[in-house]
Amino acid sequence: MRNKIYFQNYNYQEEEKKRLFNAIESELETIGYYHLPTQNIDEILEYSCSFDSSIENIVVLGIGGSSLGARAIYEFLKPIKKRTRKLYFFETTDPLNIQEILDKIEGEKSHFLVVSKSGTTVETISIFKYLYAIDSNSSNYTFITDKGSNLDKFANEIGSKCFYLPANLGGRFSVLSIVGLLPLSLCGVDIEALLKGAKQVKESFFNDGYLKETLLNKALFYAKYHTTYNINCLFAYSETLRYFSEWYVQLWGESLGKKQRHSAFHVGVTPIGLIGPKDQHSFLQLISEGTRDKSITFIKIDDFQNELTIPKVNLPYLESLDTLNGLTFHDLITMQSNSVIESLLAHGDIPIDEIIIKRVDESSIGQLIYYYELLTSLVGELIDVNSYDQPGVEAGKIILKNKLLQRLKND
């Protein structure tokens, strides 16, 4: 991957960068996600291979960090990848959506992956109860949870296979762990290549590669101007990155939206995922002429490996569009993103950068994931938040728990 930065004044002092780098380096001891690219995946591959080919669907019961990452990678690769199995997600309590997925998998052989770090996620266990009442064959379920959780104990009780999340790993940083790797591997994704991509970025950053300088400068810019540019847009020119942008929204929003560690202030940069060229016809006007509160990262695919071409057809009255004739859609979408970037750079007051990934494959998405995880950690460190917790969602959970207890009492 390449990363071109067009910000003004973004070369920070060596001392600032060194302090930041050291802070992140010291997290290597305590934060689990940094080490995922070099984990041993033999057990996952072996378990994966043990699955009978009669199993047509892998169905994940999980929400947030337990589903977004696997979904991002699966959907990214879908157009180019021969899938061995289809992947479905139960990730809401919306009855209409649950019904829709139930209808889709009915009559086909499915294996269910129940993913909950805590083991007591309301959405996940609700749906598990529903499915388990219909099919209580424990060999049709695999569980992924923290070691020692009540879900772990339950899985052991019924005799289902249970995998554990590595230590010190939060849900939104878990895509490259068993949480993402198992469902993806079962659906034919090359998880070794995925981790290799992530490893390249890791090494480039930690071993003085070119991403070190880039990431440090970019994070310093984002942090320094986080009240001016309180919105960060990821503008990806490919539909394949639609779910990656949802993963990024969780990663960025939930990691950086916090009270500061050493103050009573609320901080955070709001993430927005955009897809080009569609959002040229939706959101671009706001970027171009609206309040100057956004930084934008464009993501482009260097080679779509697809030769679909606009035919040389001349249409009466539409001659002005004959300039499109003979152009590949790949070249067109690239010209479109370049034109938009050029038009926005002309304003001179919108911080823009560009990430170019090679192609739609496992290695590229592995790189992108690790790049964004690192960037999140760096910005979090600078704006003085704990990037790895989410205390702000507890209050709602407690209220719900009380409502549920109250309901039992009223019965």
Place this chain on the structure above:
Amino acid sequence: MRNKIYFQNYNYQEEEKKRLFNAIESELETIGYYHLPTQNIDEILEYSCSFDSSIENIVVLGIGGSSLGARAIYEFLKPIKKRTRKLYFFETTDPLNIQEILDKIEGEKSHFLVVSKSGTTVETISIFKYLYAIDSNSSNYTFITDKGSNLDKFANEIGSKCFYLPANLGGRFSVLSIVGLLPLSLCGVDIEALLKGAKQVKESFFNDGYLKETLLNKALFYAKYHTTYNINCLFAYSETLRYFSEWYVQLWGESLGKKQRHSAFHVGVTPIGLIGPKDQHSFLQLISEGTRDKSITFIKIDDFQNELTIPKVNLPYLESLDTLNGLTFHDLITMQSNSVIESLLAHGDIPIDEIIIKRVDESSIGQLIYYYELLTSLVGELIDVNSYDQPGVEAGKIILKNKLLQRLKND
């Protein structure tokens, strides 16, 4: 629909409200969308009925305002509606996505709706050229464009049916016109009920109904605090509203992100679409503990008309979740949204309101659409922008045009 507002100090003076109301009332003469709920739809229904039942797919070639609205309604109704035909959208130049849709419709009988207000939308005409080179039977295409556009002339030349957008109607306000009504009607949506819902909201606002007061106060609040709360989130508790939120993002962003009419300042409020409960596990932390830069509108469905129930299953070690037993998913998702709202209101410094629609049907989505169109017009008037143009996207189009011309020269 109902709308509960929890803002502090949001009752504005009668004079301010009167001035605002009069400004919008005077737009009735010049802005086309206000009158769509009472249009005559006989021709659309008749044309729709003339379609043979052998046509299985309706395929829209359109982008932005030419596709988002129809898609929002189609996807909203999908889980409850027996579809007469499937609806597809070509709305990008991403070759992988185009290939995916081509594969899906291959071998089935499709009718293509080519929708472009200007008639020269690059994305739409590119794909049209591709399809037309394969199938040049003009009876398989219907065109929707501005009267007198080059696309209109082309359609006449080849003898295809062509419909026109009403006067003074921008793309993002066009969902309740032929642009949305034709594809929806062809797929079995009750477009009469849809317009009836919109008409209820129109009458409530213009004829002193309860929405008049609510909308005026809400718009005044959003406008007054638009630099403090420069982000507006729509947090819908149902997957059915996923594409409605994309429609809202275009409407809000493209209408309100502008240079002011009477100053050189950039203004705008950034729209974000969220879906609960999924985004409780993604974005909620940022709302709850991040910078206080967001206003939030929750959308709830009063009756999902679905009895899917969590069975009374007791699981060893997971007894704490027995409180869920016997609960319908409908009741659970409602308890979840109420818990989140309660937890956020407790902060006291996040502007929250709640819209409750009756059920998943045409009338409800018609109401919601017209409500948001009105709100957009009101806020636009107050922050002194022209809500109905999009000058900021032209520069990129010109650059692209020049790149395309340059390419021809180089050939």
